[in-house]
Amino acid sequence: MTSGTTADGVERVGDGATSGGRPPRRRVAVVFGGRSSEHGISCVTAAGVLTALDRDRWDVVPVGITPEGRWVLVDDDPGRLALVDGTLPSVDAADGPGVLAPRSPVEPSLTVLADGEVPRALGAVDVVLPLLHGPFGEDGTLQGMLELSDTRYVGSGVLASALAMDKHYAKVVLAAAGVEVGPWVVLTDRAWREDPAGRLDAVLATAADAGASVVFVKPCRAGSSMGVSRVVLPDDAASARSALAAAVEAAREHDPKVLVEVATPGRELECGVLEVPGGGAPEASVVGEVAVTDGRAFYDFEAKYLDPHAVALTCPADVDDATAEAVRATALRSFEALGCEGLARVDVFVEPDGRVLVNEVNTMPGFTPSSMFPRLWEASGVGYPQLVDRLLELALERRTGLR
Ligand SMILES: Nc1ncnc2c1ncn2[C@@H]1O[C@H](COP(=O)(O)OP(=O)(O)O)[C@@H](O)[C@H]1O
Ligand SMILES: [Mg+2]
Structure with a gap:
């Protein structure tokens, strides 16, 4: 879908052009917000990604999904999506005209539905970046919808997304693959x-x-x-x-x-996994540690987003080489076992006796520049804008359909 005219006959601006030997400018729909209780967190993530995307290389179409599930074509304005004084941003139906997802492989255009106007084709996108956390976004449902129209997207497909989202089935599959999980x-x-x-x-x-x-x-x-x-x-x-x-x-x-x-008494460690363009074996990042400060029993919502003093994210974690290696190996095995694609953050507990238990696998981990996943990659030599680019490249080179 990189030619100037899409399958539904719509001309696209700035599409497929190469100037001065630069790669063609591609079109990405950044989709965020959504129906889950992590709506606001997803908006904060989108602010980080919209800021990092190189507009010379990417024609960005920002699509917010309201908590009710309406898709809205919003302004390309990361400032509006920031977390200010503990108040999480959100997408509202009044933020822009409605937009419909591509309908089929032969109707790949996004459609804009402005009040009182006839529906307008916006043209196809080369890739969708679903920055959604939780059900109806990170759980295979949105991925299934994109599969129906052969639309390329970043991250895991239907099954891996659904498995990783469901902490019960993730454990069943991980345990069957020989990855240790707690009772x-x-x-x-x-x-x-x-x-x-x-x-x-x-x-x-x-x-x-x-x-x-x-x-x-x-x-x-x-x-x-x-x-x-x-x-x-x-x-x-x-x-x-x-x-x-x-x-x-x-x-x-x-x-x-x-x-x-x-409950495990273990240390809470996290490791990023990222695929390599060209089909190489996935790579694991350095290992990071989450430690809540005294007085807080665990890494709860407030510690994650609202109280910067409640938690210490240490990256790389202060662990010996053997522990770090065991966590990395477990992260890669978990990625493979669930059939993940693109990226994942694998969260584990390292028990006092050294055993590594997987807590959960996140197929769209928190992705602001200060979130653990980007920090793990920064510490592994992949900066934030590079990370976003790599994910988009991986999605662009991916086959559509069964793979
Ligand atoms: N079995 C466990 N033992 C010890 N701490 C746990 C356990 N399960 C969860 N926690 C704590 O609760 C936090 C949230 O649980 P988690 O399963 O990661 O849910 P979420 O998907 O909401 O992040 C973890 O980051 C950890 O601090
Ligand atoms: Mg967690």
Whole structure:
């Protein structure tokens, strides 16, 4: 899709032109916001990426998705998407005309729907950069929609996105591939409604087996620590059940499927994985560490985005070479096991005995210049604008359809 006229007959400006031997200017739709509870975080990520994109090389089409799911053609103005005084930005339907995604391989144009006007074809894009976190963006749904029209996009495809988003199935697949994960119990919506006492007993039995008195209760498919609780189990079973039930209900505010994990005392380390243009083996970054400051029990939403003093991100982490190597190897195995493409951040716990347990794999990790993933790559020799470019190049060279 690099010629001047698209399959639906629409002329595009600045398309396919080479001047002075420079590569042709390509068109990228940067898609952000979205329906998940991480809408605002996605907007902050978009601000970073829009700032970094080289406009000489990229014709940028910024598309915001409102919390209700409406696609809006917004101004190319990163300043509007910044996190100011703890208030997260958002996309509003009034921010621009509506826009429709490409409909099929023979109708690859974006369509603009301004109020009171006939729909207008905006032309095709060469690649979509879905900077979306959470359900309806990072979970394979948007990826499936783009697959239907043979539209190239950055990052993992349908299955890997869905697997990584679902903390339960990610564990099943990782464990089957020989990647270590901690003990867990899943509470599906039906099981919870039909037999809550039985599920709570299963949780208590799993904790007892592991000799643990602390568990984490989380929505299976969420992010940014939303709905995650750390529960210290009281000694008497009745109090333990009621503390757990309250945490399960809090997680269910985000997802009817809930996961309970035994808490690990391990250090929280993160590693970036990035594919290499030309089809080489994926590379792992240096390893970073997340440590919350005293008084905070875990890396919760506030520590992630609102309180800069609550957390220390150390990159590279102060770990010995063998540990760093074990984490990198685990990250690469996890990337392969889930069938990820493009990029992923693999989050692990390193136990006091040195074992590496995978906590989760993020197929679209936080991506502001100060987020862990870009920092890991910066420390590995790939700067932020270069990282964005590399992801777009990888997506451009990727086959459409089954691969
Ligand atoms: N099993 C666990 N043991 C110890 N800490 C945990 C465990 N699970 C989660 N945490 C803490 O909770 C945070 C959020 O949990 P996580 O599973 O990463 O959810 P999210 O997808 O929202 O980031 C982690 O970064 C970590 O600090
Ligand atoms: Mg996490």
